[in-house]
Amino acid sequence: MKKQHIPEKMCPVCERPFSWRKKWEKNWHEVKYCSEKCRRNK
Template sequence: MKMRKKGDSPTKICPVCNRPFSWRKKWERDWDQVIYCSDACRRVNKSANAVHNTHR
């Protein structure tokens, strides 16, 4: 893979905090499945879904 400048890397918007985050080398194989910018945002979303599912 060709080296990229930091400004050229793809970005996504985190659905929890609504902030943009950029591609990282560790996400190279999984970039299409990456949804959240951090573990903290993933935990917030999982706990929100758990609360929503228990109040049905």
């Protein structure tokens, strides 16, 4: 994936944008939180 075409989402907890990462390649549509900390504090 080219850097200029990296998708972003907004984290519902911290309300900050976060970008696609290689480790989320197969399940990007399921990713909701930017970090484990936000996921735990939902």
